[in-house]
Amino acid sequence: xxxxxxxxxxxxxxxxxxxxxxxxxxxxxxxxxxxxxxxxxxxxxxxxxxxxxxxxxxxxxxxxxxxxxxxxxxxxxxxxxxxxxxxxxxxxxxxxxxxxxxxxxxxxxxxxxxxxxxxxxxxxxxxxxxxxxxxxxxxxxxxxxxxxxxxxxxxxxxxxxxxxxxxxxxxxxxxxxxxxxxxxxxxxxxxxxxxxxxxxxxxxxxxxxxxxxxxxxxxxxxxxxxxxxxxxxxxxxxxxxxxxxxxxxxxxxxxxxxxxxxxxxxxxxxxxxxxxxxxxx
Numbered sequence: 120x121x122x123x124x125x126x127x128x129x130x131x132x133x134x135x136x137x138x139x140x141x142x143x144x145x146x147x148x149x150x151x152x153x154x155x156x157x158x159x160x161x162x163x164x165x166x167x168x169x170x171x172x173x174x175x176x177x178x179x180x181x182x183x184x185x186x187x188x189x190x191x192x193x194x195x196x197x198x199x200x201x202x203x204x205x206x207x208x209x210x211x212x213x214x215x216x217x218x219x220x221x222x223x224x225x226x227x228x229x230x231x232x233x234x235x236x237x238x239x240x241x242x243x244x245x246x247x248x249x250x251x252x253x254x255x256x257x258x259x260x261x262x263x264x265x266x267x268x269x270x271x272x273x274x275x276x277x278x279x280x281x282x283x284x285x286x287x288x289x290x291x292x293x294x295x296x297x298x299x300x301x302x303x304x305x306x307x308x309x310x311x312x313x314x315x316x317x318x319x320x321x322x323x324x325x326x327x328x329x330x331x332x333x334x335x336x337x338x339x340x341x342x343x344x345x346x347x348x349x350x351x352x353x354x355x356x357x358x359x360x361x362x363x364x365x366x367x368x369x370x371x372x373x374x375x376x377x378x379x380x381x382x383x384x385x386x387x388x389x390x391x392x393x394x395x396x397x398x399x400x
Contacts, residue, residue, distance in 0.1 A: 121150030123175065124379060127167065127189075128182035131157050136180055138396060139372045142389055147382050151177075158185065168192045178210040178379040180372075181218075186252065193218045202285060203256055208375040219378055222253060223260030225371025226311075226341070232370070232386065233362055234337060237308075241265040244306060248297075248326055249313035250278035253341055257311060258282050262290045270307075272300035272327075297327050305331045310354075312340040317348035325349040334358035341367050346397055365393050 122144070126136045132155065140153035156179070158167045164185060171179060181189050186205040190196060193209060196218040200206045206218035231238050245266060247254055250273040261269055262285060269286075271279040272295040283292040295303075304310070304327075316326040322345055329350070332338070338354035343364035351361055369390055376384055 121152065122177045122379065124151060124153040125156045125171065125176055125179040126153070126182065127156045127158055127171070127179055128185055129157055129159050131155055131182060134182070135368065135393070135396065136372065139369060139389075139393065140376060142392070143373070143376045143384055146387075146389075147376075147380065147384055149380060149382070160184070164188055165192060172216070176211065178208070178375075180375060181207050181209065190218060192216070199223065199259065202259055203252070205252055205256075207371070208378055210378050219375070220256060221371040221374040221378070222367075223256035223258075223263075224374050225369075226257045226367045227260045227264055228370040228374065229366035230309075230337075230339070230362060233366065234360070237337060242267055243308035245269045245309045245311065246295075246300060246304070246307040247271045247282075247311050247313060248300065249273060250275070250282055251313065254313040255282050255285070257313060257341075259285050262286055265289070267291065270295055270300075272297055301327045301331070303331075304329060305333050305336075307336060309337045310339065312338075312342070312348075312350050315342065317345075317350050318342045319344045323349055325353060329353040329357055329359075332357040332359055336360065337362055340364050343368055343397060344400070346394060363394075365397055366390050369393055 126134055137153050144151050186207055189206050194215040196206055200218050200220040203220045205220055208219040208221050210217050247258055267290050270293045271282055273279040276294050279294045286292050312326055314326055316324050337360045339362035340348045340350050341364040342348050346363055354361060373384055
């Protein structure tokens with residue numbers, strides 16, 4: 120029969136997750152299917168989850184708007200998901216449904232793959248822009264990995280301050296306004312844009328100016344539609360090193376696949392293939 124994996128959320132008809140996991144199944148030579156299970160807000164999430172259990176689903180991904188709402192229907196969540204207050208991957212083990220959050224680790228893996236030597240230095244100065252769920256997951260992963268200086272810039276300081284409370288004793292975080300971040304942008308080695316600003320159809324928008332950016336900085340944007348956001352265009356014009364959002368999508372899916380199958384899987388050229396798929400949309 121093979122594995123049965125699904126994606127739940129709404130709306131998700133145009134999700135790339137089925138394509139990604141089909142590639143993983145082929146690469147690992149495992150039998151299985153990955154399908155979409157769209158749950159409209161009018162439907163009962165509890166009844167939908169019970170349906171998944173009756174179908175003997177082996178695991179499923181969770182996307183908006185159910186990353187928090189799914190938690191009461193699970194038997195257990197791991198420490199990372201608990202700290203995030205959100206689950207994006209669920210696995211069935213010994214008839215128990217266990218929730219994980221692979222977003223932060225997925226981002227960190229994608230960064231390490233692109234710039235392995237750079238991220239070995241845990242004392243680099245990092246600026247995280249935004250204070251939503253993605254920022255929280257990335258901050259937690261960076262902090263857990265040992266990075267010691269992670270500042271957060273956001274329109275509202277309260278949300279950023281809440282994320283900074285996840286910091287270990289060895290990590291220091293300053294909370295900045297977007298205007299303050301613009302003025303000191305040249306002080307950072309890695310800048311990570313985690314908001315939806317610049318996403319299609321608002322492709323001419325950028326969260327802040329990079330006029331003071333230096334060329335030895337890595338600039339990362341988790342938006343992947345379009346691949347080359349206005350923010351990354353600014354960074355490229357300043358001669359900076361770039362890190363694209365579709366790689367986080369790929370590596371968080373890789374981690375989810377490992378949780379489901381206990382198989383280690385190399386990405387190889389899948390980032391290039393995914394880039395081609397995105398450019399064709």
